[in-house]
Amino acid sequence: MQSKMFIGGEFVDALDGATIDVFDPHDGSLLASVAEAKEADIDRAVEAATAAKHGWARLAAADRGRLLLRLADAIEADADNLAMIETRDTGHPIRDTRNLDVMRTAATFRYFGGMADKFQGSVVPVEAGFLDYVTPEPLGVVGQIVPWNFPVMFCSWKMGPALAAGNTVVMKPAELTPMSALRIAELMAEVGFPAGVVNILPGYGNTAGQRIVEHPGIAKVSFTGSTPVGKSVARGAADTLKQVHLELGGKGANIVFEDANIPAAVGGTAFGIFHNQGQACIAASRLIIHESVVDEFLERFLALAASIKLGDPKDPTTEMGPLTSTMHRDRVLSYIEVAKSEGGEILLGGKAPSDPELANGCYIEPTVVRTDASSRVACEEVFGPFMTLHTFRTDGEALAIANSVDYGLGGGLWTNNLTRAHKIARELHAGMVWINSYKRVNPGSPFGGMGVSGYGREMGFEAMREYTEPKAIWVNIDAAIPPFYPRGA
């Protein structure tokens, strides 16, 4: 596994030789010691990205696209290896990293590879005699900071549109999970990305991350992570008037109405909350269900959740792996204590599994808690296999519970009533809503949140707009302009 940082087309050690130890969350063993970027390393990377930016921006868009398409092919060819790297680093089951994360990474790079020469400007009908054309210009060097929950996928969400639009990149993976991003760097070098166009530097937030936020040579910072850190990123970027894009936390509402297809809602809800051990910003963390169907739903749901196979994520039959770090496992366990202290009723799980083979790993059983919608565990992001349950009688009550948190990222609803479905979808305070489904993502569909879930969007044309700014160029063809100061004419 690659353990050096990628700067100016080369894999190098940190200037001061520092390293970060990266652990396997299944058994706590040391996976790798990777080069740790500090401020001076970020400065080196910004220099390399600055040197590369003009050439990259002026390359034909189709040629930038071709490199992204080649990268997508290289990722698919390397899928078994890349998926295993991701599994060992994050604890995601191999069936998911192999079939979902890595495939989606390739698909997203491919989408933006195809987009590169299709994202175009416009001609504005201005006054007679003038041609006014508007081109989407890249911003220059962009900084990208990502969390540890879907590290390989986030490489494509962030770098795909930034590179397609003609920017060069300095990206910092999370200190806990840098391995797949370094493998992507190797593949980028192999398929021929010019030196300096992409620079990938593992490091901690308060050193490397902070330097990206404050560096005067960086035009924009795109940040995915927690809401408190997102706020500090916005503050830190203000001094250099950097553009900021924030993808922050969530507390997904998942509403099941009395007319829903219950078996479908049960399956969709389980995927919504337990996939990736619940470590997803769009996780279906709050089940809001009509009181007349709660018993039927719970009977099926608790049986399904109890049947989920926890275990070594490298085993292809494992359905749920460990959480990604010991610290995070302890944080989720502490929320279970909060739930109990708030009078929550633990309907399932609520503890680490008793299997001695999992004793050294960061495992938590699928957990369901019936609790008040205003309790802390129902309002704060837990980010684990932890779902709260709330019941309602009227559509208005369901909506009020759903919209009672400050977050506004993803939300879902299950009903066979067409009018109700569209009405509730429109009223939900969320950037993404799934009707009779949950947690669908696609490179073409804008991804992002409202409220304290952040601003700006990943994916689709919206992402290309994030990484460009319109430039209006006026050409006087044959305009008759009367002199403004006639006496001097």
Ligand code: NAD
């Ligand atoms: P985090 O905010 O602690 O860290 C995210 C990244 O920011 C890491 O790379 C970290 O090193 C860096 N960082 C930390 N402090 C920094 C600072 N002061 N300046 C600059 N960078 C800094 O978040 P996390 O615990 O790694 O990830 C979980 C959070 O991410 C959850 O809140 C989750 O909802 C959110 N998330 C959001 C989305 C989305 O698209 N909206 C997607 C995935 C995860």
